[in-house]
Amino acid sequence: MPIMTLRPILIHPDPRLKKVADPIAEVSAEIRKQADDMLETMYDAPGIGLAAPQIGVLNRLIVMDAQRDPEAKPAPMVLINPEVIWESDEKNVYEEGCLSIPEQYAEVARPKLVRVRWLDVDGKTVEEQFDGLWATCVQHEIDHLNGTLFIDYLKPLKRQMITRKMQKYKRERARG
Numbered sequence: 001m002p003i004m005t006l007r008p009i010l011i012h013p014d015p016r017l018k019k020v021a022d023p024i025a026e027v028s029a030e031i032r033k034q035a036d037d038m039l040e041t042m043y044d045a046p047g048i049g050l051a052a053p054q055i056g057v058l059n060r061l062i063v064m065d066a067q068r069d070p071e072a073k074p075a076p077m078v079l080i081n082p083e084v085i086w087e088s089d090e091k092n093v094y095e096e097g098c099l100s101i102p103e104q105y106a107e108v109a110r111p112k113l114v115r116v117r118w119l120d121v122d123g124k125t126v127e128e129q130f131d132g133l134w135a136t137c138v139q140h141e142i143d144h145l146n147g148t149l150f151i152d153y154l155k156p157l158k159r160q161m162i163t164r165k166m167q168k169y170k171r172e173r174a175r176g
């Protein structure tokens with residue numbers, strides 16, 4: 001049994017959530033440990049996706065499991081250096097949330113289908129097409145690697161409102 005560690009999730013606004021993360025040069029034991037920790041942290045939250053910058057690690061690793069059927073087996077995925085290599089013109093709108101922006105949701109339009117290439121935990125190149133919630137999730141998480149949050153797609157007023165709520169949330173949390 002690998003020993004997994006829950007990692008604290010950064011809450012917006014935080015400068016680390018606005019940085020472009022670095023590519024991972026080698027899929028080492030340390031990277032695999034990071035992936036295990038991130039999956040544990042994501043399931044614990046609970047959430048359907050988590051990107052390394054959200055735990056303050058500025059490398060290009062995301063985890064996700066958009067399997068929503070509680071009867072189905074978990075479908076954890078680890079994507080290292082993921083890249084969107086094709087996207088459909090057709091868009092899909094989902095009400096998105098983010099573990100770094102708790103309890104705030106908004107509709108975002110994104111390509112309905114995307115083809116993504118990444119390295120798996122064995123360092124092997126994988127390519128897959130995503131649809132539905134999986135497609136939204138993988139695009140949302142890849143955005144995190146480029147310092148983009150889902151609220152960046154909203155109108156400035158709505159974005160500022162959410163940011164102010166998060167500032168208040170963080171102040172209250174700090175006071176205990």
Ligand code: NI
Binds near residue numbers: 099140144
């Ligand atoms: Ni997010």
